[in-house]
């Protein structure tokens with residue numbers, strides 16, 4: 001039975017599982033996870049019709065963290081399981097999560113074939129140009145000359161270009177995005193989901209532990225626009241923070257030019273996402289030799305594998321009738337496998353302990369230079385914001401009264417507490433717009449308890465400011481209740497307080 | 508570099524200003540609310556003859572609309588804040604922030620000298636700036652602080 005046409009009102013929260021996320025703090029995987037959880041509510045599928053399938057690697061832990069169906073499968077083989085599933089049940093939204101190791105080393109062959117078949121599924125390849133899970137060896141996308149644990153004198157191999165490979169294998173949707181570019185990533189994921197057929201998204205992902213320098217200025221919001229070309233169908237390839245640079249063709253060779261006297265917009269390549277020839281040409285340019293292009297490079301409508309297969313099944317059944325699986329099984333020689341004697345193993349010993357730590361210490365990581373802002377974010381606690389004393393009401397307070405309180409104190413939120421002062425919910429000006437204004441007729445009869453957000457996410461005074469910012473950026477919260485260990489409110493942290501603190505204290 | 512200096516170097520136009528909707532001044536408040544809800548906007552920029560005529564914010568909803576059933580059927584022009592203070596997109600971000608603070612504004616429409624509207628400046632724009640400027644510290648934190656692993660695990 002399909003549930004796809006039941007109207008859905010899912011939110012990001014519906015896709016967050018209760019599993020402990022085990023990536024290294026700072027890993028780009030976190031932002032990709034958050035964006036996927038944010039995008040899925042809007043792709044038009046019921047939660048139970050969405051499946052994430054992964055192989056092996058850091059990125060492949062993904063299915064645990066999604067509150068959807070998921071398979072953490074065999075190394076490099078996620079595309080095969082995904083293809084089988086998507087063909088058998090075309091009503092599902094199937095996502096493969098893989099990395100440059102899983103998808104292009106051991107899974108290289110499967111990658112090619114999933115790209116060419118055009119089964120309706122989505123492949124997200126987290127590219128950090130290193131092996132993360134096995135601790136820092138070079139991967140198939142590591143640059144030539146790159147020194148890693150397994151290439152101490154520099155890699156002598158030519159890297160794979162995942163976008164070129166996907167294109168030449170016949171993918172019908174080829175795109176790229178960047179982990180920390182939340183808006184762009186969300187948009188690209190939504191476009192991939194909407195495409196019928198195999199969608200490929202390469203996501204440049206920052207492995208902060210083993211390859212933190214790889215994406216350089218791309219990971220710096222202030223500079224990234226000087227290094228990113230945003231592809232838009234029908235638009236010239238202009239880039240730069242001041243939009244003063246572009247890409248033109250010199251013969252067959254893409255070339256970066258400065259716009260001005262010598263070159264104008266008219267000299268630049270116009271992006272055409274339906275042109276495979278252009279896609280091939282553009283796919284050849286890669287960061288850092290060129291600015292990185294982000295967006296949809298190529299897309300094409302083509303019958304899917306499933307369409308073709310089902311058409312053949314129908315024809316076969318029309319001419320030969322329904323098949324009989326049982327008869328097919330029994331049509332060849334049959335034999336019985338006898339039980340075998342158990343052979344005792346003589347392998348003994350314990351796993352060496354402490355090896356990991358020695359290995360980690362041994363890594364020559366670039367020395368981290370932090371800015372004053374970074375130090376503040378991670379070292380100043382929320383207590384240092386001197387959070388405002390919250391205004392508290394109980395759940396039976398009428399909306400009239402609650403709104404009067406918000407207006408009288410000129411504040412954006414009220415905390416709702418029970419008679420023991422335990423936090424029950426939060427009621428904000430956002431809730432007034434979203435759930436009350438023009439929707440509730442009798443404000444005197446309505447109780448705030450029915451319109452608040454119950455059991456809100458809270459913070460405690462000893463957490464770093466970065467934690468509050470994280471919650472605010474991911475969830476869009478403007479206020480966070482600060483509570484003690486018994487969940488009694490101690491204050492409210494607003495994003496205004498945070499911005500103030502960061503801009504004032506260093507004045 | 509301090510955040511102040513960073514926001515001095517960053518222009519308003521380079522922030523995320525997209526959290527708004529834009530409607531003509533004759534639109535009924537009821538319909539404005541519906542659009543704001545549907546688009547998740549925190550502010551509606553009210554337009555007259557292609558120019559910014561006023562703004563209508565969540566605060567206005569709270570103060571002027573929610574308790575009055577008549578307000579819903581009026582054009583938004585009746586309840587908006589007319590001729591709002593604006594900021595130009597080529598200003599340093601810090602100027603916009605300071606202007607918001609001085610006036611106790613939660614948002615500031617961004618309009619260039621020819622009257623072209625490019626969005627609305629909010630505190631959220633600064634949060635988004637910080638999150639993507641410092642993804643390692645902010646964006647890519649483990650969601651639950653209690654689960655912060657004590658060492659890098661490599662997966």
Ligand code: SF4
Nearest residue numbers: 024027058132207661
């Ligand atoms: S090893 Fe790298 S890719 Fe793996 S979780 Fe850690 S930071 Fe992320």
